[in-house]
Amino acid sequence: MRAIGIVLAGGNNKKMRELSYKRAIAAMPVSGSYRSIDFTLSNMSNSHIQSVAVFTQYNSRSLNEHLSSSKWWDFGRKQGGLFVFTPTITAENSDWYRGTADALYQNLAFLKQSHEPYVVIAPGDGIYKLDYNKVLEYHIEKKADITVVCKDMPEDVDVTRFGMVKTNDDGRIIDFEEKPMVAESTTISCGIYVIRRRQLIELIERCAAEDRVDFVRDVLVRYKNLKRIYAYKLESYWNNIASVNSYYQTNMDFLKPEVRNYFFKEYPDIYSKVDDLPPAKYNPGAVVKNSLISSGSIINGTVENSILFKKVYVGNNCVIRNSIILNDVYIGDNTVIENCIVESRDTIRANTTYIGTPEDIRIVLEKNERYVL
Amino acid sequence: MVKKEMIAMLLAGGQGSRLGVLTQKVAKPAVSFGGKYRIIDFPLSNCINSGIDTVGVLTQYQPLRLNSHIGIGIPWDLDRNVGGVTILPPYEKSKGSDWYTGTANAIFQNLEYMESYNPDYVLILSGDHIYKMDYEVMLEYHKANNADITIAAMPVPIEDASRFGVVITNETNRILEFEEKPQQPRSNLASMGIYIFSWPVLREALVHLSEEPGCDFGKHVIPYCHGRGDRVFAYEYNGYWKDVGTLGSYWEANMELIDIIPEFNLYEEYWKIYTKSDIIPPQFIARDAVIGRSIIGEGTEVYGEIHNSVIGAGVVIGAGAVVRDSIIMRGCQIGAGAQITKAIIAEDSRIGEGTVVGVGDYAESRYSPKVYQFDLVTIGEHSVIPDHVRIGKNVAISGVTTAEDYPDGALGSGEYIIKAGGVR
Numbered sequence: 044m045r046a047i048g049i050v051l052a053g054g055n056n057k058k059m060r061e062l063s064y065k066r067a068i069a070a071m072p073v074s075g076s077y078r079s080i081d082f083t084l085s086n087m088s089n090s091h092i093q094s095v096a097v098f099t100q101y102n103s104r105s106l107n108e109h110l111s112s113s114k115w116w117d118f119g120r121k122q123g124g125l126f127v128f129t130p131t132i133t134a135e136n137s138d139w140y141r142g143t144a145d146a147l148y149q150n151l152a153f154l155k156q157s158h159e160p161y162v163v164i165a166p167g168d169g170i171y172k173l174d175y176n177k178v179l180e181y182h183i184e185k186k187a188d189i190t191v192v193c194k195d196m197p198e199d200v201d202v203t204r205f206g207m208v209k210t211n212d213d214g215r216i217i218d219f220e221e222k223p224m225v226a227e228s229t230t231i232s233c234g235i236y237v238i239r240r241r242q243l244i245e246l247i248e249r250c251a252a253e254d255r256v257d258f259v260r261d262v263l264v265r266y267k268n269l270k271r272i273y274a275y276k277l278e279s280y281w282n283n284i285a286s287v288n289s290y291y292q293t294n295m296d297f298l299k300p301e302v303r304n305y306f307f308k309e310y311p312d313i314y315s316k317v318d319d320l321p322p323a324k325y326n327p328g329a330v331v332k333n334s335l336i337s338s339g340s341i342i343n344g345t346v347e348n349s350i351l352f353k354k355v356y357v358g359n360n361c362v363i364r365n366s367i368i369l370n371d372v373y374i375g376d377n378t379v380i381e382n383c384i385v386e387s388r389d390t391i392r393a394n395t396t397y398i399g400t401p402e403d404i405r406i407v408l409e410k411n412e413r414y415v416l
Numbered sequence: 417m418v419k420k421e422m423i424a425m426l427l428a429g430g431q432g433s434r435l436g437v438l439t440q441k442v443a444k445p446a447v448s449f450g451g452k453y454r455i456i457d458f459p460l461s462n463c464i465n466s467g468i469d470t471v472g473v474l475t476q477y478q479p480l481r482l483n484s485h486i487g488i489g490i491p492w493d494l495d496r497n498v499g500g501v502t503i504l505p506p507y508e509k510s511k512g513s514d515w516y517t518g519t520a521n522a523i524f525q526n527l528e529y530m531e532s533y534n535p536d537y538v539l540i541l542s543g544d545h546i547y548k549m550d551y552e553v554m555l556e557y558h559k560a561n562n563a564d565i566t567i568a569a570m571p572v573p574i575e576d577a578s579r580f581g582v583v584i585t586n587e588t589n590r591i592l593e594f595e596e597k598p599q600q601p602r603s604n605l606a607s608m609g610i611y612i613f614s615w616p617v618l619r620e621a622l623v624h625l626s627e628e629p630g631c632d633f634g635k636h637v638i639p640y641c642h643g644r645g646d647r648v649f650a651y652e653y654n655g656y657w658k659d660v661g662t663l664g665s666y667w668e669a670n671m672e673l674i675d676i677i678p679e680f681n682l683y684e685e686y687w688k689i690y691t692k693s694d695i696i697p698p699q700f701i702a703r704d705a706v707i708g709r710s711i712i713g714e715g716t717e718v719y720g721e722i723h724n725s726v727i728g729a730g731v732v733i734g735a736g737a738v739v740r741d742s743i744i745m746r747g748c749q750i751g752a753g754a755q756i757t758k759a760i761i762a763e764d765s766r767i768g769e770g771t772v773v774g775v776g777d778y779a780e781s782r783y784s785p786k787v788y789q790f791d792l793v794t795i796g797e798h799s800v801i802p803d804h805v806r807i808g809k810n811v812a813i814s815g816v817t818t819a820e821d822y823p824d825g826a827l828g829s830g831e832y833i834i835k836a837g838g839v840r
Contacts, residue, residue: 319691327708
């Protein structure tokens with residue numbers, strides 16, 4: 044492809060509550076065997092983008108660990124590759140990434156030294172499949188300066204945590220409002236942009252000169268009447284996991300056959316780091332209904348309408364309902380867990396109960412001592 | 417200069433004819449095992465876990481699956497700048513081009529490969545055993561004994577010893593005598609087919625015996641070295657080790673994995689077994705599914721019932737289907753309402769709706785009674801079984817079958833259908 048990729052994975056988000064205590068949103072485990080950033084990285088790899096930069100900043104340990112080898116997404120190449128850029132102190136700059144535009148400015152060398160004419164910018168928290176070549180074709184056809192991938196959300200979804208766009212009949216964005224108090228449309232920005240590389244460098248340099256740091260506020264909103272900014276409507280599945288509720292819902296979506304088939308069976312595949320875990324094991328006493336179970340798990344109890352990530356141990360007589368159990372969790376015997384998200388590496392004592400409600404999903408953090416044979 | 421203290425040579429060229437239709441299209445080391453693995457994953461993982469980063473894999477029989485599985489060795493961390501994994505097929509020479517005619521002959525034909533690493537020791541492995549073993553400990557033992565050859569051997573019940581090659585040792589474990597499948601075994605130490613050779617000893621023996629037809633380690637090389645007075649020692653191994661050379665032992669070894677605490681435990685953090693995982697998604701267990709005592713691979717969808725079974729990755733078990741005491745390998749589709757009992761179904765096969773497999777009275781296989789026994793139904797890879805047929809015990813099926821192949825909708829016990837290029 045004639046583009047480089049940039050994944051913005053540095054942000055913090057209070058809406059994730061305790062789940063963001065120890066990791067960046069882009070490193071959130073999703074749908075049993077993946078992490079959020081796998082979707083964007085796989086899309087880039089499947090779109091034949093060869094050179095990808097990931098900007099990390101907030102709580103990047105687990106994300107960096109996940110990205111420690113680039114071979115899983117086929118980025119282990121001599122031509123291009125996967126680059127992880129964290130903020131560094133230089134002669135000119137001793138700041139963190141103060142915003143998305145600032146992050147781009149601090150890594151301007153990467154943009155300048157690339158040869159590809161276009162740049163695809165995407166966040167690390169979107170769950171979707173997309174061939175960016177289609178967006179690029181649209182971008183060229185519309186002679187756009189910037190193309191923003193947009194999605195029409197259903198009426199019942201609260202869209203005020205997104206950027207709202209209004210377009211004219213041609214698809215040109217005529218209004219762009221970030222996280223509005225009152226939503227005036229149901230079309231939101233997915234935070235995925237296609238832009239000509241030289242155009243981006245120019246805009247970012249101008250931002251920096253004016254001490255502006257945010258790509259949405261200081262580029263998209265500010266330039267909406269000056270530049271041709273177009274909306275590319277995404278018709279297929281898209282969700283963003285940056286709040287506890289949407290994280291829970293997105294995971295539960297994978298219990299639907301159409302979502303599962305779309306991501307797991309249809310071309311192209313989503314790739315992830317391989318963990319070398321044995322197959323899941325069901326011992327006598329296991330009762331599993333309508334659930335996703337990942338490798339390395341051992342189940343002795345009841346699991347219903349739930350998603351078990353990798354290496355989860357469920358003790359005897361446990362009942363787990365409508366819950367998400369993240370990686371490497373040990374659940375002692377006779378425990379009841381309903382409507383919860385259990386944080387990874389938790390150790391849940393025997394005979395305990397954790398109950399949330401569908402409206403208020405409970406996040407369970409339990410760092411007890413674990414005795415393993 | 418390139419220098420490796422010990423390199424491994426992994427013999428993976430055999431067909432494994434006693435696995436019947438399972439090895440019709442793949443070499444035995446490439447046969448699936450334990451839901452997501454292939455047999456060769458065990459020796460390869462042992463190598464890297466033992467710190468051996470140079471492995472030559474000798475292939476000959478049906479190598480495609482092995483080649484694509486091993487690739488450049490990424491899953492085992494054997495993608496190295498120097499060393500790593502190398503596939504060594506037989507090749508044409510300016511004179512005397514030859515297939516690999518025996519285990520030692522195969523190694524002899526790759527003298528140059530071994531020489532290029534300047535090894536002190538060469539480890540000879542076969543690709544058809546399930547076990548975890550630290551070859552580094554064995555090497556230390558070899559060095560401590562100042563041995564020329566060390567042979568891994570394990571104690572077996574004395575009544576079984578007559579099925580193996582046994583070694584008779586003195587009190588220092590130096591081997592005094594060999595007996596191949598003795599009627600009256602004088603020892604219960606069975607050779608496991610794992611050898612460490614000091615390189616000059618191996619090199620000299622291979623060159624000396626190069627004209628020997630079908631040159632074999634057990635039959636020729638070891639007796640030759642022993643005969644000239646080399647120091648040959650037995651390294652006693654007491655862990656889990658399983659030869660999966662017959663359908664019965666292959667089935668048994670798989671079934672042992674589903675014990676509550678399996679003797680061969682894949683869930684231990686220490687000594688991981690690595691494999692190429694190209695199916696990543698989690699498995700989906702539907703609302704009406706019932707699962708008891710089984711292991712299930714990634715991406716499998718279960719709508720029916722599974723009991724006491726080993727299910728591979730990417731399998732679909734249809735609604736109302738019941739699978740018992742069976743091994744179902746990756747990519748198989750079991751139709752709705754099918755009943756599968758004590759069957760081994762190889763990769764990417766399709767079983768029709770309502771088909772019943774493994775029922776009826778015992779009958780000896782008419783195809784090959786030595787291979788197909790233990791009441792097992794064995795179905796080769798990419799086979800198709802039509803809807804609503806009944807299949808008996810000790811049956812072998814390979815290829816795309818249609819309703820016409822089943823007179824009265826049934827195939828009795830001991831029968832077989834082998835289509836296109838079948839083997840015994």
